[in-house]
Amino acid sequence: MKWHHVQENWSAFYEAIIDKWPEADEGDLDEIDGDQRAFVAYLVEVTGQEPEEIREELREWLIGEIPSDVVMDPTHDDHSLRLSGKFVNEGEDEYTDDASFGDDREEPGD
Template sequence: MSRQDFEQDWVPYRDALMSRWPQLSDSDLEDADGSTAELAKLIAAHEGTSPGEAQQALHEFLGGPMPADAYADPTHDDAAVRESEGYIPAGEDALADDRRFGDDDRDDNPVGRDR
């Protein structure tokens, strides 16, 4: 995950942030509105740490894996499609004929019938 992703659209990160820093409220996040500096100040005030320490913790958090809610956001669809090739085994063609894996050679059953 990147700070740029967070600054552009922080809403999908809401639940992950509130899990990491349970003392944050929705209004805190709305007040910060994607600004990591403002959010760090709020975290520091709640935790009683310095803004620098809070900002470092926030940057470490944002440097980790993207929360599932944020990854599933439609704005990340293109990136998800590009990364999906990592799940295809070596030598496998993504567009290969997959008849051996399913029932492509059989007619569909009429609705409501077993045969």
């Protein structure tokens, strides 16, 4: 994910931020309001780490996709669904019924 995803959904990331940096406080995060420089400076202050260490941790934290519980909107959901197409086997149509995996209409015990 990119920093702008975090910035645009700042308060939704509080839990993930506090999981990564337990020293962080929600009230302080409110004041930072998604400003990356202010966030790095804040983490330097509360963790006692060097700025470069914090920037490296932040880069590692940003690797990967936006968690689905953070951003739930049609654009993001559609993007995630398109990305999931890479898990469809070659020759399989992602839009066909999944009958080869079992009948969804079957009652348990049939």
